[in-house]
Amino acid sequence: MIMRLDRLQAEIPPPTDADPNGASIVQELLGGKFGEMSTFMNYTYQSFNFRNRNGARPFYDLVASIAAEEFGHIELVATAINTMLTGAGDGKAGKRGALKGLKDARNAQEWIAGGCSALVQDSQGKPWNGDYVNATGDLIGDLTWNFFLETGARNNKLKVYEAVDHPAARALTGYLLVRGGVHQVAYARALENLTGSKMEKLFPSPRIPTDKIPECKPHIKRGEHLKLYRWSPDDFKELAAVFNGPHPETGEELEVAEELHPEGSVPNDLPAQEAVFAPGPDVGEIEEIARKLRSAAGLPETGKAKSKKAPKAKAKARK
Amino acid sequence: MIMRLDRLQAEIPPPTDADPNGASIVQELLGGKFGEMSTFMNYTYQSFNFRNRNGARPFYDLVASIAAEEFGHIELVATAINTMLTGAGDGKAGKRGALKGLKDARNAQEWIAGGCSALVQDSQGKPWNGDYVNATGDLIGDLTWNFFLETGARNNKLKVYEAVDHPAARALTGYLLVRGGVHQVAYARALENLTGSKMEKLFPSPRIPTDKIPECKPHIKRGEHLKLYRWSPDDFKELAAVFNGPHPETGEELEVAEELHPEGSVPNDLPAQEAVFAPGPDVGEIEEIARKLRSAAGLPETGKAKSKKAPKAKAKARK
Amino acid sequence: MIMRLDRLQAEIPPPTDADPNGASIVQELLGGKFGEMSTFMNYTYQSFNFRNRNGARPFYDLVASIAAEEFGHIELVATAINTMLTGAGDGKAGKRGALKGLKDARNAQEWIAGGCSALVQDSQGKPWNGDYVNATGDLIGDLTWNFFLETGARNNKLKVYEAVDHPAARALTGYLLVRGGVHQVAYARALENLTGSKMEKLFPSPRIPTDKIPECKPHIKRGEHLKLYRWSPDDFKELAAVFNGPHPETGEELEVAEELHPEGSVPNDLPAQEAVFAPGPDVGEIEEIARKLRSAAGLPETGKAKSKKAPKAKAKARK
Amino acid sequence: MIMRLDRLQAEIPPPTDADPNGASIVQELLGGKFGEMSTFMNYTYQSFNFRNRNGARPFYDLVASIAAEEFGHIELVATAINTMLTGAGDGKAGKRGALKGLKDARNAQEWIAGGCSALVQDSQGKPWNGDYVNATGDLIGDLTWNFFLETGARNNKLKVYEAVDHPAARALTGYLLVRGGVHQVAYARALENLTGSKMEKLFPSPRIPTDKIPECKPHIKRGEHLKLYRWSPDDFKELAAVFNGPHPETGEELEVAEELHPEGSVPNDLPAQEAVFAPGPDVGEIEEIARKLRSAAGLPETGKAKSKKAPKAKAKARK
């Protein structure tokens, strides 16, 4: 089971100009074959289906905890898409022409089905599906797939970076390129530990100059290219048995982070889009009802987010 | 983002006789239109796509935290399926006839693609897909859908209960029927709070006699039919503004649980199935490698699960 | 637009033994590529999309009216499936084992999603989809497709006849084989009238000995293999310009029926299946409510079907 | 079975400028999850699969007759699309550049597969499929779904109205918004009659100001927002037991129409599009053949539509 923190793993800038076509491209990173739904679901089901966990726990812990990070990735991609779609419509529900600018956009369902928000689809509007998951139970086979999946995912991220100039897309891809690289290394390390293969020789795969990409640099500077988080208060401690040694590209030492998860950031509260009923045709009414309910329940008056600081959770196991 | 706890929300009994056809039926509760992938993903994306969260936070908190519970539900269904498939094959990889008994089973991919484990598919082997998600941004619309989705989900769970006699399936459906009922009530309450409709008159919907189903009773006794968890150390506190009042069937008071999540149970470590390479054709080799890696990393020798007791996390916000 | 008559085009016998696997096979005739959903939707959309109707009206009228007959065919196939699934479950909702006999059946969604009734799927549980429709606007092309579609449809019907022995399936296929043959002839005649090709030489295609199949004989005896209905009180009169000449197999004269539609029969009222909530877990309650509503609305007391005799509508245009 | 009337339920204006991208958006109202194919097929299959009809006839009659109206809705949407695509190509088949203007259009299959006409697809070109149908046999469950389905459908219609300015699209959505509202009310009434829930409190859902939308007003003026038709010469009379009481938004009395169906209008005969072979590369040839066939069959010379006046069918049962 999971506990959820209402924070993003990284910062996505607030809305500026809407970019519906850009958002439709970013969907590939969410619902495409190599999108974050695929990484999240592949590792999640591999962890569910893992047999003889106790005997092979370092590998189980690795896969299970990376799965947890990937939830944060679908959250980030969705947030970037929603940011890019903010402002795409204009006016109240029922106003002729309120969505005129969207008629020619690449993905019509982002505003018809999604209310100017993310869908579980790829860049062509094809829904993500369970066929994209390989969870065969065969540890070496699954790790090989995971390594390839991350390779394909980074390939796609770079292409989206090259094509879409919106600040939200750039912030997103900059962060994901760095973290995806760590997952690739993790699976390569696992394979090497199991078989002796020299997967590190394949790096960087694909050849992505993250150290020269401005949006990657701050994350590299913070060491995000070197560490795995445990993403659990008490579990997954044995991943340290697999994730160690030098980084195949930089030679720096890989490490399991002391903190359980990145501090992250409070998400921007994206404004209502009344033309598409999000969250309704008259946002004031909902606010009023919420105020009354809160008051009736004895909750503090303001609905503003309060948890600006993330919990300073340290990894007990590493002390 | 999420933190993951390596525990199940409820107990699934250990493997007994394999029941491949039963497992293929239980898949509907995982990857079917009304399966747990659908509830998990619907609420997750609705929370990602929620606009003006601060203004409507009680509703946001409700949807976002129920989403977190649903992760535990896909975990439970997968565990039940894996339990039911344990022992379906027999012998070492490469032995002619080792999987003979599976040739006539309903779902061949559970053993070909899944290594005798769960797939992201329904009971006919059709992959779950993103089209099953409605996250339109329209709060009333989405809550209406959620209410219906839970209705359909419980309908399906009862049918599976009536058809599949394996202890793992019964334990699973007993628990999910109770928890699904709570979610239905939660969405009905949200709609009533927003509009004044009397959704409680629709209860029970569908008409399921949980209080007479032996596998539901222990959960009802523990009050699991009455409470929502927050599933977060610091967030989602405003759901209390929506989830309150009497239970529409029993009249008992609804409550937000003091503990953040159910204590749950340590999952059984399902044994290797070498005929399908899960986790490999020779489980001893992997164990040996794991032992060495653990030792090299200075981790304690045994790979046995240690977190028998769940963390006694209390809801700080409720004090 | 359409008017609906609450009658079946042919008689389907009342339920006897349940035959879930047989029902799953009959689904191919409903939702398969060559099933009745395909014939219904192909001709319907071809009629919607028909350009220059006035200039080419005999052809438009032919396609548009056959489309109307096909609605009755999806109704018949669904009825046969529902008949075959009657009695497949046993007992009240919530009773363990009530659906035990269905665990191994080929199509689990017929009882999980369908409540022991027809689905918009084929014999493998794959949903019918709009890709099965060819409505290109090109008259010769579409008629060629229609001819082939009917050929494929009859091929499938015969195979289902050969495999499934349930009386409902036999009654169904006996009738559809005869009527499908008429549609094949109609499209062949249309092509011959447009181009001079001798499509009649392809008959019978496929080679189906309908005159020797006991379930076809009564329909042939009534001349159902020779006539097209207009399926409209006032329209589609020009199909007579295309549908004429000798039947390619028997040499008898083709004719446009004087009556607008076959008399047909009142459908059997299939009994409730409470184990799958159809129409609910307690059928008496619904009956009681219906009685009260009827009474409040001043309607006659009994809910029994009264239109035992079909309206004796004659084709005005033919007089 | 059905009888077909060669008339549209409402008037769609004749072609003006082509609007291929607008047409691609309107496809969502035809083949999308919440499009008219979904409403038509959901209610149709629910009526086919309805058990114990006699006992629950008021509800059966309601669902069965609304299904009939929905046929007219797919007809209307297809007509609007075809109107919007008229003139999108230019020139004879085989002329280089004849379709140049379509190369960049959103949906290429509308002209490649459809000959500038409607497809059984949504706004992204994904085919409609049978998975969109819920016909579970469970009356309360299905009615809840129907209510939600109409809610989603109206949400989508309003968005299309806001985005697409073509007169055909506006006429279409204006009419459908009004009629969809009636269906929503009908299903809400059915649920209230069965359970006592106050679904009317959810209205309008979604919040659509139909009384202020110019294209809705004439239909409201004619009372189309208040009445259900029976769509059958002799059947479905008991729907009056369910569809009654005040309209939840206006308080006016709901009524079952005296006439069996709206008078509707004769569809415009859309002109040939020779560049896409619709109905062929040389429309004169087909006209000439039609003339000869008509003459040989002794039919009147002109192919012009004659049924300008709809049959004055009155509902016998209501007298």
Next chain:
Amino acid sequence: MIMRLDRLQAEIPPPTDADPNGASIVQELLGGKFGEMSTFMNYTYQSFNFRNRNGARPFYDLVASIAAEEFGHIELVATAINTMLTGAGDGKAGKRGALKGLKDARNAQEWIAGGCSALVQDSQGKPWNGDYVNATGDLIGDLTWNFFLETGARNNKLKVYEAVDHPAARALTGYLLVRGGVHQVAYARALENLTGSKMEKLFPSPRIPTDKIPECKPHIKRGEHLKLYRWSPDDFKELAAVFNGPHPETGEELEVAEELHPEGSVPNDLPAQEAVFAPGPDVGEIEEIARKLRSAAGLPETGKAKSKKAPKAKAKARK
């Protein structure tokens, strides 16, 4: 089994301006329902599944050898698409803006998933699927389908010709229109030989003036509209028993070619597209490695294509 010749059946001009939207349209001819994947796979599986081949060998040989030609057609369409996408990106991998021009293009997967190359998809980005194959084993039925499939395929090719002006697209469609016509004739002849139907009266179907299309003329001049190749050194000789008689449009004699396959042409070596890693981010490195490997293996130094002249294989059987 097959032998592969590294040549194209016809010449596709070298890259000029990139035309991503044009390329996305041409995909319909590759992965659409009536694209070359469909013709290739239909005839291939019909040949695999052909029973009693010896008894019906002329028909088997016809289908089996046309299948072989269709491989060359998917190769040609892919080549045209790749040519049209050459130059669509600009700059090195990792350069912001390198793919900016592609953000608004119709098919994003051509550059995200395909590296600016062909995908197994249609013009809407929907993957080709095995449902498009009819291989029923019924010879008359399958031949009727094949005739219709070629009809639909030519219809689509002409529309693409009318819409897309890129030289590669025009060269492609000019050639395929001519060869598709031959296949149509072949299947019509087969049906006539089996049944006596006068399928030739349907020609041309659709009505395509190939003799007036500039891009078709050179192929007609070379007699490519009249001949079938055997595509096999020693097999498929009996197709001559079916493919003979006069061409239905021109009256010229059909013939089995003396040469086993057209001479064809050496494909252009399309340049690297480094922005999308094709074949890598630094093409020089791969070249250097290739040089070393070649040298170590004792192969000649240059990697340039040497087989400028196709093997002069004559059909032994026809002598």
Next chain:
Amino acid sequence: MIMRLDRLQAEIPPPTDADPNGASIVQELLGGKFGEMSTFMNYTYQSFNFRNRNGARPFYDLVASIAAEEFGHIELVATAINTMLTGAGDGKAGKRGALKGLKDARNAQEWIAGGCSALVQDSQGKPWNGDYVNATGDLIGDLTWNFFLETGARNNKLKVYEAVDHPAARALTGYLLVRGGVHQVAYARALENLTGSKMEKLFPSPRIPTDKIPECKPHIKRGEHLKLYRWSPDDFKELAAVFNGPHPETGEELEVAEELHPEGSVPNDLPAQEAVFAPGPDVGEIEEIARKLRSAAGLPETGKAKSKKAPKAKAKARK
């Protein structure tokens, strides 16, 4: 383009007892994600889409020629399935009960749609689709995928071997396990040559004891585990630059075969199945027509296969 040889790469035994469920399982090896359609189409499209072929020709030649071998693999799998379905029906078309034994079989479309023959589907009846193809243009990425694809394919083949006991299935899997192993090695070698990674350490992957599997042994004895064929009279000679060095499991030297392709065998002529119209309801009639056509064309009288001996094609380039 290709030339086709009417021979199988390996021998599949003649029909014995029918095994419909076994055949439905073997479909996974044809149309599954890791089936031969996937290997064939992946390498084929990678070769079509290969940029800068001249500069990277050793790699191009490797991929392009393995693609050609894979055509023979889909042919083999289809042949095994057809063999296993021979005799599944019984009697003439139209005979009630002729297909009775198939009503309960796993895949109904093998006899309804396929006429007791192979479909382009997987073991659950889901069609193969183009999404299974990765042809990204990125050489290292694609080779990594190919390596994983072959790994998954061999995993599946072994499981089918363990489950299905029919002689045709065993002969099939025995051969494919050996040849798939060679392809795995080839892609591993290519990656090692490009990057220096030690992919050979992953072998065998998955751990399959081919040397102990009776059905593999004869192929290993003939050295089929060590050699690649060129599959082309004049092309693909540079694959020798990549495929060399010791076999990772046995240490034996890898080699490019002197012969262009394996001698293979003449396929068994599978008998007609009249109950499913394959090749028709009366096989004698077709034979008679074939005889007449052959005679009219001056072809030798017998339709028996004559090419018992494969052409002794040697690889000219290797001399």
